[in-house]
Amino acid sequence: MANPHTNQPAHVKHYFVSSEQQFDAAKMGMWLFLVTEILLFSGMFVAYTxxxxxxxxxxxxxxxxLDWKLGGLNTxxxxxxxxxxxxxxxQIQRGNQKGLLLNLVLTFVFAGIFLVVKYFEYSAKIEHGLLPGASFDPHGVSHGFDYATYNVPYGPQFFSIYFVMTGIHGFHVLVGMGLFAWITWKAKNGAFSADYYTPVENCGLYWHLVDIIWIFLFPLLYLI
Amino acid sequence: MSQDHGHHIVPVKMLLAVIGILVFLTILTVALAQVELGIFEVPVALSIALTKAGFVVMIFMALKWDNKVNATILAVGVLCVLIFISFILIDTEFRGDLSNTTEATIMDEQRMEQTLDGREPDRSDISFNRQ
Incomplete structure (x- = not known):
């Protein structure tokens, strides 16, 4: 396993002093990327404000x-x-590859459930004309409720902001599913151990950020 | 090896406690949204969301035990967002509180400029001062 020239584990690139330094460098790069993500979303939060x-x-x-029950479920x-x-x-820090695999599969499934719920939410909005900008045209009756009452001034702007914010967040969930499919496949092939799990750590950081964005979107859009 | 690396392993009990707190705070924010809070509505919802985000960052993302450089990077990012929001609000919240430097609004001035660019000699087109 070890590189015969440097006496380092095989996953350590030759330009790093140690596994630890490689891990820290990758993680710092991830945090820098997460800050650019925060700045991306901050523009939309400013528009909202x-x-x-x-x-x-x-x-x-x-x-x-917006249905707080569906939004709350997704939260x-x-x-x-x-x-x-x-x-x-x-689990992987303790060297438990099976435990890692189970949790990665569960994460992927939860991400899928989130997008399915979002699909039903979007379908109802599209059906009743709760759409961004010039397409805004609330109509129809559902569960005895007349959607035309939502035809208020600046409604188009509200739904523009709603669809852009939840849409870009939803896209991040989709990207997250791709990432988790990739690391689940790698985990299944035994690529990770207590010594090397950098992709899991960094995909995890990305996923937590996607969760944090939703923690703010849910009350701001659905509740208040 | 992992022990020599010094990677902090967040105990399962702590992870369970945090998910419990996060679910509780979610229920709390939904419950408080049903109550009429008036001007406190936004601050209350934001405080709960910030608390939840704090738990995710500190425990789930393990920033509490992480290299301090990562916490610094996050702090700089959050500072930029605060500057972004507050400086924009200084504009949008107080627009029109002070009078313009000319009587005309910006749009009226743009209209006047277009008219002048059109080189129309008819001065009645230039009617930005509508008193």
Whole structure:
């Protein structure tokens, strides 16, 4: 396993002094990337803040157009997936490859559930014309509720912000599923151990950030 | 080997405690949203969300035990976001509180400029001052 020239484990690149240094460098790179992600989302949170402070009555009226039960369910699903990621890292740090694999599969499944719930939410919005910008045209009756009452001033702006924020977040969930499919496959082939689990650590960090973004999106869009 | 690396292993009990707290805070924020809180609505929801994010960052992402350089990177990022939001609000919240440097609004001035660019000699087109 060890590199005969440097006496280092095989996963250590020759330009690193040690496995530890390689791990720290990769992790610091991930944190820098996460900061760019925070800045990406901050632009949308700023747009939200400005429009909410200009038209608070629209924001309060239309937060009721979003189903807090589905949003809350998705919050719990993402929290559970964050927990399974943290558990997976705990398992591989103790050298338990089976424990890691189980937790990675669970994370992937939770991410899938999140997107399925999101699909049903988006379908209902599209069906009743709760759409961004010029496409905004609330209509139809569902469960005895007339959607036309959502036709308030600045409704188009609210749904533009809703779809952009949840859409880009949803895209991050989709990318996360791809990443977890990749590391699950690697974990299945025994690529990770207590000595080397850098991809798991970094995909985990990414996934926690996606969870944190949703922690803010849920109350801001669905509740208040 | 992993022990020599000094990677902190977050105990399972602590992870379970944190997921418990996060679920509780989610239920709390939903419950408080049903109550009429008036001006406290946004601060309360944001405080709960910040607390939840803090638990995820510190325990799940293990920043508490991590190399301090990563905490510094995050702090700089958050500082940039705070500057971003506060400086924009200084503009958008107080727009129109101070009078403009000219009587015309920016849009009126742009319209006037377009009119002048059109080289129309008819001065009645230039009517930005609508008193």
């Amino acid at each position: 400005i429009y909410r402070s200009w038209h608070p009555e629209t924001w309060m009226a239309l937060s009721t157009a 719990l699903v993402l929290l559970a997936s964050s927990f399974t990621v943290a558990m997976g890292i705990n």
